[in-house]
Amino acid sequence: MTNEPVEHRSPARATLAISCAATLLVLINFTTPIPTVQVLAKALGSGPSGQTWILGSISIGLAACLMVAGTLADDHGRKRIFTAGGTLLVLASAVCALAPTTAVFVVGRVVQGGASAALLASSLGLLGHAFPPGPERARATGLWGAMVGGGIAIGPVYSALLIKVAPWQTAYWIIAAVSALVTLWGLASLTESRAEQRRRFDAGGVVTVAAGVSLLIAALIEGRGGWTQPHVLAFLVAALVLLAGFVWIEKRAADPMLDLQLLRRPAFVASAVGALVTGIGVIGFMTYIPISAQKVLGMSPLQSALVLAIWSGLSFVAAPQARRMVGRVGDRQQVAAGLAVCGVGELALIGIDSASPWWQFVPGMALAGIGSGVVNAALAGLAVRSVPAHRVAMGSAAGNASRYLGSSIGVALMAAILALSPRGGGPAHEMSVGMNYAGVVAGALAVLGAVLVALCRERPRPRHAVEVPGELELERSA
Structure with a gap:
């Protein structure tokens, strides 16, 4: 029990509540199209490429911003x-709800991603302060990490339930309304902080x-139609040139947006690597679970969303419990252990086909959910402590950018694996074989x-080391 006066604790508690609410909202919005993508594609006249953009466009705004x-x-x-x-999330959600075509909807989702980036980066920064x-x-x-799992659990079920009783646009009008309420709550209750x-x-x-x-994410999305297409190659080359330019600029900038010296910090590297692998190997694969359940087992969008909720729901439950390991197991070790458990869970999903009962999903999804919960909680703490206190929002942003860039790579990678699965035997058989390959990868x-x-591994600071301004605070927080 803390001895801090109640009047000092109240603003911190309000910050925690608002940050968690915003993160929950962002992840609900992020996952809303997953079980209903085929319904959206039909309503908007989208082809296979359009469906991929519906799923992946929000990641452009998130990772870029x-x-x-x-x-x-x-x-x-x-x-x-x-x-x-x-x-901005209110306005972008309204654009999605009013979208008459796939292109307009995708633009709305990209802007939603940029708005979500602002909410995620600032909310974890507010907590760190x-x-x-x-x-x-x-x-x-x-608790913040638990909201990631909670949003992923609620979003697909929310949209799958709502589409049974209302037009698909209703989901985005509700997100706009809730965004407005959370924004007004933050405006009234948050305390400003900055470096x-x-x-x-x-x-x-x-x-x-x-x-x-x-451009990199656009290339990953478009690459599903063929990696040798001229525009895909042009996107990839331009992306590599620009990202190389970013590194060159950051090395020479007096006040770089990303201090490349942080890459010498094992905790920062562990945070970035853990988030990237979570996006590629976990979120990318899990994005296709509802589609697989619908095509292989003939489930409805709601039933497939509930299958996904086994993973995301247990992630929500496990994340707050990870704090009990603090003092016994470090956050870096928690990330490593959680990823290992996720991997075992995904491997346990291999072998599911059209003859399998639905409960064959349960053991693998449960293991992956518990592992994801530990990873989400530990990554949040690791991202905050791996940078100086005056750069906590940037630290959280770098970790989250790695996660959502990874999820874009993961979605593209899983789509490529599914496309390479042997043809013949019908759509259900092709999907089950492809998902088995994807589960192995x-x-x-x-x-x-x-x-x-x-x-x-982090090395202890030598006692005789010279204290460099800006680094001392980082070492103490680590």
């Missing part, structure tokens, strides 16, 4: 970026990273990620 949003939050005010993100290192911060980041010294705006870094990541990637994170 997260580090930008984190930097702006640290330098110009985390509450200010939070409310701007919430307002409100809660000092220790058990209270572990509890706060554990004591404002850094110069890194315009070159902002442009190159946003454009480079956007995803499980192996998760286990490999666990090994890589475990190898990011």
Whole structure:
């Protein structure tokens, strides 16, 4: 029990509640189209490529804007970026609800991604400022991580239930309304925080990273139709040039958006690698579980959403419990262990076909859910402590950018594997074989990620080391 006065704890509790509500909303919105993508595609006249854009477009806004949003939050005010993100989410959700074509809907989802980036980066930054290192911060980041699993659990079920009684547009009108309420709550209750010294705006870094990541994800989405298509190759080359330019600019900038010296920090590398592998090997694979359940077992969108909820629901339950391991098992070790459990769970899903009972999903989804919950909670704490206190929003943004870039890579990778599965035997057989291959790849990637994170060992600081301004605070928080 903390001895901090009640009047000091109340703002921190309000910050925790608002940050968790915003994160839950972002993940509900992120996963809303997953079980209903075929309904949306039919209503909007989308082809196979359009369906992929419906699923993946929000990741462009998220991955491209997260580090930008984190930097702006640290330098110009985390509450200010939070409310701007919430307002933008209201407007973008309305665009999705009013969309007459696939192109307009995709634009709305990209903007939703940018708004979500502002909410995610600023909310975890607000938590890092409100809660000092220790058990209270572990509890706060554990609850924040639980909202990731909770949103993934609720989003598909929410949209699958709603589409039974209302047009698909209703889901996005409700998201707009709830976004407005959360934004007003934040405006009334959050306390502003920012770095004591404002850094110069890194315009070159902002442009190159946003454009480079956007083109990379666009190439991954379009690559499903063939990796040798001229426009896909052009996107990939342009993305690589821009991202190389970003690294060149950051090395020379007086106030870089991403301090590349952080890559020498094992905790920061572990956070980025863990988040990237979570996106590729876990989220990418799980995105196709509802589609697989519908095509292989003939489930309805609601039934397939409930199958996915076995994974995401247990993730929601497990994340807050991870704080009980603080002091006995470090956050880096928790990430490694959680990824390993995810990998075992995904491998346990191999062998499901049209003759399988629905409950054959349960053991693998349950293991992957428990592992994901531990990973989500530990990654949140690791991202905050791996950077100096005045850069907490940027640290959270870098970790989340890795996660959503990874999810885009994962979705494209799983789509490519499914496309390569042997033809013949009917759609159900082709999907089951493809998902078995995908399960092997995803499980192996998760286990490999666990090994890589475990190898990011942190060395104790020598007593005679010279204290460098900006690094001392980082070492103490670590």
